[in-house]
Amino acid sequence: MDIKLYNTLTREKEIFEPIDKKEVRIYSCGPTVYYYAHIGNLRAYLFMDNLRRVLRYNGYKLKHAMNITDVGHLESDADEGEDKMAKAARRENKDPYQIAAFYTEKFMEDLDKLNIWKPEIICKATDHIKDMEEYVKTIIKNGYAYETKNTIYFDTSKLDKYGVLSNISAEEQKAGARVEFDTEKRNVTDFALWIKAPENHIMKWDSFFGKCYPGWHIECSAMSRKYLGDFFDIHTGGIDHIPIHHENEIAQSKGCTGHIPAKTWMHCEFLLINGGKMSKSLNNLYTLADLAERGYDPIVYRMFNFTSHYRNKINFTWEALDSAKVALNRLKDAYQKHLNGTENVEDSVIADYKNRFLEAINDDLNMPLAMSVVWDVAKNNVKSKKFADLLLDFDQVLGLKLDEVSKVELPDEIMSIINDRKIARENKDWAESDRLRDLLNEKGYNVKDTKDGMEVTEK
Numbered sequence: 129m130d131i132k133l134y135n136t137l138t139r140e141k142e143i144f145e146p147i148d149k150k151e152v153r154i155y156s157c158g159p160t161v162y163y164y165a166h167i168g169n170l171r172a173y174l175f176m177d178n179l180r181r182v183l184r185y186n187g188y189k190l191k192h193a194m195n196i197t198d199v200g201h202l203e204s205d206a207d208e209g210e211d212k213m214a215k216a217a218r219r220e221n222k223d224p225y226q227i228a229a230f231y232t233e234k235f236m237e238d239l240d241k242l243n244i245w246k247p248e249i250i251c252k253a254t255d256h257i258k259d260m261e262e263y264v265k266t267i268i269k270n271g272y273a274y275e276t277k278n279t280i281y282f283d284t285s286k287l288d289k290y291g292v293l294s295n296i297s298a299e300e301q302k303a304g305a306r307v308e309f310d311t312e313k314r315n316v317t318d319f320a321l322w323i324k325a326p327e328n329h330i331m332k333w334d335s336f337f338g339k340c341y342p343g344w345h346i347e348c349s350a351m352s353r354k355y356l357g358d359f360f361d362i363h364t365g366g367i368d369h370i371p372i373h374h375e376n377e378i379a380q381s382k383g384c385t386g387h388i389p390a391k392t393w394m395h396c397e398f399l400l401i402n403g404g405k406m407s408k409s410l411n412n413l414y415t416l417a418d419l420a421e422r423g424y425d426p427i428v429y430r431m432f433n434f435t436s437h438y439r440n441k442i443n444f445t446w447e448a449l450d451s452a453k454v455a456l457n458r459l460k461d462a463y464q465k466h467l468n469g470t471e472n473v474e475d476s477v478i479a480d481y482k483n484r485f486l487e488a489i490n491d492d493l494n495m496p497l498a499m500s501v502v503w504d505v506a507k508n509n510v511k512s513k514k515f516a517d518l519l520l521d522f523d524q525v526l527g528l529k530l531d532e533v534s535k536v537e538l539p540d541e542i543m544s545i546i547n548d549r550k551i552a553r554e555n556k557d558w559a560e561s562d563r564l565r566d567l568l569n570e571k572g573y574n575v576k577d578t579k580d581g582m583e584v585t586e587k
Contacts, residue, residue, distance in 0.1 A: 134394065153356040155362075281320060284315050323340055419449070435496060463519050466512060
């Protein structure tokens with residue numbers, strides 16, 4: 129069955145045909161490790177993981193590289209402001225390498241918590257300074273760069289077109305440009321490849337241009353080429369990468385190799401918070417730790433993301449996360465009921481469900497539609513182990529750990545009410561039993577009396 133993916137470059141949904149029939153090569157823009165990743169950042173990596181899982185489910189082998197930006201990313205994507213790593217080092221009174229190591233570890237922990245499969249290659253910018261330098265030298269040799277007093281700039285006027293992803297013209301950018309940061313820059317769209325480091329700059333390296341540090345965009349071009357070659361299958365990132373970072377990657381690649389580096393470009397839309405943007409001033413930059421403090425397993429956030437297509441904005445609210453939590457618990461409960469089922473199901477029924485699921489995920493990762501198939505299986509009145517096995521098969525793509533029983537440690541207060549209700553039921557004090565059940569409901573817990581005893585779950 130064909131896989132169709134939306135390509136930002138062509139603005140069309142295309143049948144995916146890998147360059148190498150046996151292996152799909154992917155590059156993903158990784159984090160700038162100057163602080164904790166918030167849930168908006170992590171949506172892009174859930175999308176990345178979803179793509180990986182769908183390709184693997186279709187039988188493809190992957191060679192996937194993701195960078196770790198630990199130098200060169202200025203506060204503004206347009207080459208202005210302070211390096212984010214240097215700013216974080218001053219904020220925490222630590223060496224920037226310590227900052228990078230700490231927040232890289234925390235990012236990797238977040239990936240594990242979300243059950244995100246890590247790319248086969250994870251590459252740090254600071255380990256590839258020489259690769260970047262050689263890439264810049266090639267661009268200069270090919271006539272696509274110029275030097276100012278402190279910077280080597282890419283000359284976008286040498287391109288046949290700048291802005292192939294965002295489709296914005298250089299004239300439009302000039303009209304909306306702020307005052308130039310460097311008056312020696314020739315064109316508003318030109319960007320820094322290599323920057324001379326001031327005497328007090330923390331991170332700098334000896335190079336052909338003196339003691340320097342790289343521009344942000346060059347690392348992705350240099351590392352994708354090193355690990356994936358001059359031309360690879362898919363490049364992923366957030367939608368915010370389109371107008372500057374990915375345009376500049378494409379420009380650099382044209383200057384170095386003569387062509388666009390990736391065949392298909394895929395971008396994940398923004399996460400909104402209560403219908404608006406995340407902002408430090410609004411105090412709504414939530415991390416997985418913030419979700420955990422409120423009692424949400426990170427997998428609940430994964431479940432929440434399946435309520436919207438990756439190319440659509442998704443609105444985060446605590447009520448929506450509550451709904452995802454309830455849904456995940458119900459899905460796991462349905463799996464367990466099917467696992468213990470003894471009824472038979474025709475193989476043709478299983479094949480039909482599987483085909484519908486595959487059609488959904490292969491249609492540009494349509495996870496909301498795929499989840500509707502999952503729920504059809506979960507809610508089937510016939511309880512069969514075949515359905516349980518099918519749900520686990522789907523979970524190769526979902527990554528929801530459906531076969532893991534959620535272990536919730538109930539607060540002492542709730543346990544005390546549960547014990548009191550057990551005693552009331554043993555004494556056949558049904559009025560007291562009902563009162564305590566209502567009390568548990570008020571405190572956010574569902575109560576179900578079964579032949580095996582009382583089941584208490586969070587709402």
